[in-house]
Amino acid sequence: MPPARSLAELPPIPEDVRKWRILLLVSAANSLTQRVMTYLSDLGCEKVSTELALSDESMISAVLAHSPHVVLCPFLTKKVPDVIWENVLTLIVHPGPPGDAGPAAIDWAIMGDRGFDADAATALPALQAPSDRSKPIGERQRTHWGITVLQADHTMDGGPVWAWDQFPLNDVAYTTKSSLYQGPVTNATLRSVTVALSRIQQEYAKLNDPTHRGARVGVKVDPTWALQCVSYSQPFMGGPLNERPQIKPGQRRPDLTLHTAADVARIINCGDSQPGGTLKTAKxxxxxxxxxxxxxxxxxxxxxxxxxxxxxxxxxxAGRAIATRDGAVLFKTADCGHGNACSYGCGVAVWFTHGRLPKANAAAALSAKVSMADALVAAGEASRLDGVPEWPIHDFQEVPGTWQQVFVRTIPAGEGLVQLVYWDFYNGAFSTTGCEHLLAALHWATDPARGNVKVLALMGGQYFSNGVALNIIESAEHPGRETWANINAIDDVVEFIAGDLSAQPRSEFLAGTPSLTERGITTVACVRGNAAAGGVALAAACDVVVSAGTVVLNPAYRAMGLHGSEFHLYSYVERCGRSVATHLVKDMLPLSAVRARELGLVDVVIGGRDIASQQAEVQIVDFVRSLAAAPATAFGTSEFASAPWTLPVTGWGGAPSHTQSLVARLCDNKRRRYALETHIPLVHYRHEELSQMLLDSFHPIRSQRYHTRRIKFVRKVKAEGTPTRYVNHRMIITPDEEESPRFDDAPAWVRGEEWSWVGLQTPASMATSQSLLIDFAAPLTPLASTRNQDSASSGSEPSNDIRTDAGSNVASPAVVEDGSRRVASARSLSLSRSPPSRPLLRASSTSPSSPTSPRSRRAPSASTPLVRLAAARTHCSRPSATVAPCLSSSRVCSARARAAT
Incomplete structure (x- = not known):
């Protein structure tokens, strides 16, 4: 078999494709949708727009408005209206190889379906039965799985195949649907979409009139494309394929008295995230x-x-609860029969971390996911926990073979130790108790008793972090109070990581404790999975942020109606400059790891855009080990980029010692920076952010907005429309509420009084620190959108380390001496390149009545783009008007219409 081809090894997307209008029709802006969005943006596809498939009418309207060359559906759970695929070439991403169909393809694969029984009615009972793990893995499950990019037609997931790919399928007992979807499925999708778009362009180029819509829809697909996958140029290696129906909740129900732990995990995790596996209760x-x-x-x-x-x-x-841990419950499972020395991974018990009650009726909203212990109580099964002890945590050293919410691996590097801190918070949600647990682990990992710790690396898990736990907050008796407790708990973690000096005021829990900076410990955020909101700020607070090339970052909180905290007013502004930091939190758009590096949010990107998670972890750990062992002379090199606060300051005496390490140099620079008289204690940033979070939690207007949005998010209430930040295809739209500066208003609020709402005195810093806040009403310059040709290939390639102005609240010289090298500070570097995308700026102070405003209402003449667009729509055989991103600073008009070419 030939070696697998990575995304970077595929031919680059043709230049013509970058000029195309591409419309994404999706059921949700989920992880796969965002990976596709950021990938196309990074490649230079400037005319990509997104529409939520809320109704046939909305999808048809979006196609009419955008007149796309291609409609792409990376995540669509409903059929595309006939009128769309009959007139525009429409690509569907199906999470299964060619020949496999049905709405639950991944679920069946993780259940262990090998495809040899074509009758689903008889195949499913066999999968629900206990399995024999002594058999080779190829006799228990498929060895491979795949995804297909096919053309929509009158069948469901049965149209012509433009490209597909496959990948090895790991042991399904240790694989969740979400990890498979966010990892191999998404990576294979990017490879297949790249090849499919290239093939379509080649077929369009053969047409006598490539602009003829009917001709484009009718281009022929090479039948061999359905036979050979993109990576291996091989047929599917995972066994027979067939159509499978949806798996009902009762068919995802293991029997703890009959199934081994591995079988229980396989049956439960095939429905991970949604809809979930089930357990029988008395009712x-x-x-x-x-x-x-x-x-x-x-x-x-x-x-x-x-x-x-x-x-x-x-x-x-079997079936009895053995112990609890942080809300998770350990149940004994059936014996596998292999004896105490079982080497097949069958297990003796299974942990469940979360549960949820079923809906009372079909019309009811979903209930919140809560800890399994709380879910059992809510389900009337509290008796199952009677007498069940809590499994106490004595230390955080890794214990292979069990579930640990947080654990630590220690590796030697150079003259010291590296502490790798892993966590496994479900869906990346940092609950109050989870944050307290993580903070205890960080204290334990860096305690002098562990040894000469030099690097503290935050490894995360499948997700790095998605910030506060909205499901737990929603289920609380008082969600506002739980929000306040949760944000303070995660702030404690970030403040510990940031390591301000003890000479400066800090939060009480750090009083009298030398900070990590003083102790010479460098912090590294190892972002191996996606991060959002407070999770991005947690990473940004570290001295070095290294990210896998597959990661998508969502730095904003705003869409949830939250200001956010986690010291982002410091870390975002320091890393990216105030203008870019404002864009990050105001525009609410996802960023790829490469784009985040260009903006300064990430320091180092490891691997390509489709690197496997296991490989990414190995390479990231190798990077951390190299960082810990590197000499001081490596400071400032592209290999070891770091945060602006680790840059040297004016007056530092000459070249680094030949015996000094890079880690020591970073901490020394950071100490000197924090010791400057102009340094603002980091706790002041925390107070400003928490002041706003108090408004979000308790102010009568702002809290109502946040609580309403959280309820809709947790209970999966159907969206009312596509967020306007994703829309490039509408000529005139009404911006969403969160895109308005008035979104931050708190009528009748008197600054400082909010602290009394939780029984606290107003911090003294509030008298002078209001300037630390980001002004959402301030005018902004759109981010640069010049494309570097080197970044136009399909893979993930090196880019320059980019910094922007460091804002107005830092004291850093423009250029300082560092031995024989000259090191440019964050202030002196400018944003020199960024992937082509529409400007992130949304807000406008332009008056609606201004003659220059896009909102101006004037009768259109026959030569205006509006009239030409309407005229073009009447001819189905010709493309309608092109809708391109508006380069104006106004967000009222999201696009300019111009005649098709």
Whole structure:
């Protein structure tokens, strides 16, 4: 078999494709949608627009407005209206290889379906039965899975194949649907979409009139494209393919008395995220999520077993709860029959971290996902936890073979140690208790008792972090108070990481404790999974941010009706400059890792845009190890880029010592920076942010907005329209509420009084620190949109390390001496290149009645673009007007119409 081709090894997308109007029709702006959006933007596709498929009418209207060369549907759960695919070539991304169909393709694959039984009615019971893990993996499940990019037609997922790809399928007992979807499925989608668009362009180029819409729809597909995948040029290697129906909740229900832990995990995790697996209750059933296998009974403390009145583990009946940990519940499962030395990964028990009650009726909204312990109580199953002890945490060292919400790996590097801190918070949500647990682990990992720790690396998990836990907040008795507790808990984590000096005021929990900076410990954010809101700010607060090339970052909180905290007023502005930082939180658009590096939010990108997660972890750990062992002379090199606060300051005495390490140099620079008289204590930023979060949690108007949006998000209320930040195809739109400066108004509020709402005195810093806030009403210059040709290939390639102005609240010289090298500070570097995309600026102070305003209402003449657009729409065989991004600073008009060429 030939070696697999990566995205970077594929031919670049043709220049013509970058000029195309591409419309994304999606059911939601989920992780796959955002990966496609950011990928196309980074490649230079300037005319990409997105429409939520809320109705046939909205989809048809979007196509008429954008007149796309191609409609692309990376995540669509409903059929495309006939009138669209009959007139515009429409690509559907199906999460299965060619020949596999149905709405639950991935679910069946993770359940262990090998495809040999064509009858789903008889195949499913076999998958629900206990499996024999002593058999080779190829006899228990498929060895490969894939995705297909096909052309929509009158069939459902059965049209001509433009491209497809496949990938090895790991052990399904240790694979969740979300990890498969966000990893191999998404990576294969990018490769297949790249090839499909290139092939379409080649076919369009053969037409006598490439602008003829009917001719474009009718281009022929080479039948061999359905036979050979993109990566290997091989047919599908995972077994027979067929159509499978949706799996019902009752068919995702393991029996803890019959199934091994591996079988329970396989059945539960095939429905991970949505809809979830199920457990039987006395009244009905409940949904269960996030199952983790516990391999060995010997790892369970004897006192936990004896607490239930049994001498040993075997005496406990299968199905009984053994222990709880941070709200998760450990259940004993059926014996596999392989003996105590089972080497097949069957496990002896299973952890469930979260649960949810089913809807009361079909019209009801979804309930919130909460910890499994709380879910059992809510389901009337509290008796199952009677006498069940909490499994206490004595230390955070990794214990392979069980589930640990947070654990630490220690590796030697140079003259010191690196502490790798991993966490596994479900869906990346940092609850109050989860943050407290993580903070305890960070204290433990950096305690002098661990040794000479030099680098603290935040490794995260499948997600790096998505900020506060909205589901837990929603289920709380008082969501406002839980929001306040949650944001303070995650702020504690970030403040610990930021490491301000003890000479400056800090939060009480750090009083009298030397900071990481003083102790010479460098912090590294290792972003291996997607991050959003407070999770991005958590990473940005670290001295070095290294990201896998597959990551998507969503720095904004605004769409949820939150100002956000986590010291982003400091880290975003320091890293990116005030103008770009304002764009990050105001524009609410996702960023690829490469784009985030160009803006200064990320320092180093590891691997290509389709690097496998295991490979990314290995390479990131290698980077951290190299960082810890590097000499001081490596400072300022492109290999070891770092945050602006690690730059040297004026007056520092000459070249670094030959014996000094890079880590020591970074911390020394940071100490000197923090010691400047002009340095604003970081806790002042925290107070300003928390002041705004108090308004979001308790102010009668702002809190109502946040609570309403959170309820809709948690309970999956159908969206009312496409967020205007995604829309490039409408001529005139009404900006969403969050795009208005008035969104931040708090009528009748008196600055400082908000602290009394939670029984606290107004911090003294509030008297002088209001300037730290980002002014959402201030005019902004659109971000640069010049494309570097080197970044136009399909892969992920090196880019220059970019910084922007450091804002007005820093004290840093323009250029300072660093031995024989001259190091440019953040202030002296400018944004020199960025991928082509429409300007991120939304707000406008232009008066609607101004003659220069796009909102001006004038009767259109026959020569105006508006009239030409309407005329073009009447001819189905010709493309209608091109809708290109508006380069005006106004957001009222989202696009300019011009005649098609």
């Amino acid at each position: 009905s059933f409940m949904f269960a999520y996030d199952a983790h296998i516990h391999l060995r009974a010997s790892d369970i403390p004897s006192e936990l077993i004896q607490a239930a009145g049994h001498e040993d583990f075997d005496a406990n009946p």
